[in-house]
Amino acid sequence: MCNQKEAPLRIKIGMAHVVTVLAFTGLTGTARAADNVRIGLMLPYSGTFADLGKNITNGFKLAIAEKGGKIAGRDVEFVTLDDESDPAKANENANKLIKRDKVDVLVGTVHSGVALTMARVARSAGIPMIIPNAGADELTGALCAPNIFRTSFSNWQAGYGVGALMAQKHKSAVALAWKYAAGDEQTAGFKEAFEKGGGKVLKHLTLPFPNTEFQPLLTEIASIKPEAAYTFVAGAAQVKLAKDYHAAGLRSRIPLYGAFITEGTLQAQGESAQGLLTVLHYADGLETPRNKSFIESYKKAYGGATPDVFAVQGYDAAQLYLVGLEAVEGDTSKRKEMLKAMENAKLDSPRGPLSFSKSHNPVQDMYIREARGNQNVMVGVAVKQLVDPSPECKMQ
């Protein structure tokens, strides 16, 4: 059993590049080339965040493929693992990748609760970790460490951007969010900016992750009659929320806002999302040569699929690792030097120039976007170069 081989999948990802991928089989692999760079992708490949996991993976692999499928001259092996967005399995899964599969870097994940456990494991193992989505504030707060980086956002940052926009337009709002770290923290960031701008949050309604029984909460919003509503639910659930909100006749009376509510799902949301305003650190309608070439390259590699913020975050996770490993000419044993290079990285991201705060969280513009057709079109900037102050981060 334990000597059974993992079958390498040959995946073509455009530009005639072929990347060798080791599918995770749950078995101990044998005969791995010792000189390959081993990348552990611990992401959701099932459940409500499955598309996010897929797009992060696509973005990550695209950046490597653009480098000829190698990092600093070394071949790359991917070990992928479906974390099922289940915090209860996170400790065992992260340990599998680090101790058994001996990955050189841990990349993951989407769900804040899973990522918090991964970061604890990565901290004690000292293995580099790059977070391509999960926003948990603690990851670049109390849990910050020289080996932990994030290429996405902190939950505070995502909520704060939306609150800044809503304060320009409304005086009162109700929040509706999943009850877990991402929902609680994004709502807190939203409330901070909204109230700083003179608004008042009348109520914070919650439902358990990944529940989508929105109806009773929508009835409550209708009876409170705020000027606007803020929401954080994500992945497949945001399609249902936009549709339910529209069907309840609330859209015209109480405009709905959020960071992610239209991201990657406009086609499935159809009419229900048209015109929604969101604030996020990427807009697919960003008219820069860098973003245009990224979109073109992604489409070519993945059969015409359009990238979203998750693909960008995955792409930048790979760009960041490339900077680190190239600085040490592929020698992963020079960890300190490698982490230093990552800390000082200035990435040419599709979202715009990307650098990192002292806590290793992105410093980035928060764009105002309007859903038009299948695009989140950039219509302004809510906050320029937003830095999460990360007061809890004490980098050793």
Ligand code: PHB
């Ligand atoms: C999170 O759990 O941190 C999370 C998940 C999905 C998102 C954003 C944040 O779209």
